[in-house]
Amino acid sequence: MSVIRQSEHTEKATFGFWLYLMTDCVLFASLFAVFAVMRNSVWDGPAGVDIFSLPYVWLLTMVLLLSSFTCGLALIAARSNNVRKTLWLLGLTGALGLVFLGLEAYEFAKLIHEGYGWQRSGFLSAFFTLVGMHGLHISAGLIWLTYLMPKIRRKGLISINRKRLLMFSMFWHFLDVIWIFIFTIVYLMGVSPL
Template structure:
């Protein structure tokens, strides 16, 4: 205990308050980085909110063409959803392995996450190719333009996430679990889980509500 602290206690100050004050200072970089990345994610969510609003307005504008009930394959979408939700679980396992500095399990969990994400993209690409092949591309109607924009934008984010994931795997191999690498893994995990949340909204609003209508 410092002389200043002893004098302050002698003057009647609360020692518990003094101990709390002694530890005050700037937040750890990990917390600051996570908070800053959450701000970025919120801006991304605002963008998706605009796409959802546009889709909700244009969902009935089919130009006498097919609607959601005629176009969407619920079985295919269910498999996509399962793959993406499982990838969120394996991403969480990778984060735990990174915190424990277990390189083997980190690489395994990240590899499984990449495979599940790639499987999701393959099914989504097949759906898009099938729609375009039948003449139901984004130029067919305002409804399909909104659909391709919303779902395609999410798919682009998943593609970027997989590239980021592979980069993190390579960085761990080359540099280990340094503090800056740990912060990047945290940001990636936040990004990937946010994509899962957005997909749940897409699945509910676009596919479930669309086919029900």
């Protein structure tokens, strides 16, 4: 009886979280729309083809994809009640997320250092806003993780912690889904002008 009520409660809570993710999708969609409108507004600044490095973006993509994968494995480890393995995989997920964020920060710093900051052109403003917003979400995910992991370590995989872990994994997978469109629309289409 209580097990059924518990799973029903979890399903309701994850649905609520899913609705939040859908509204976040709309936020990203509006930033994508801005980017699409601004992509040729380079004024005297550089276009995408001048500043993007595809191997670097490929590396970013692979790091984030692997991190999404290890996050899924952590969820499975939690289902089989393996606290150590769950924590280990979550740690790996966080580490890969941190590497991703570091690589992105380096790219941003390099662009700003070369004088291609967000104030240079409409295209660069839209680029920094869109990709920066994704980076901000990744940072939020990492903060969430540093809060979630000690909780799992202390109390184990109790039902509230399982629910938290499930929602974190939804959030993390969602960020990888957004990244598919960032690498396709911003970077790949950015280096191949119409």
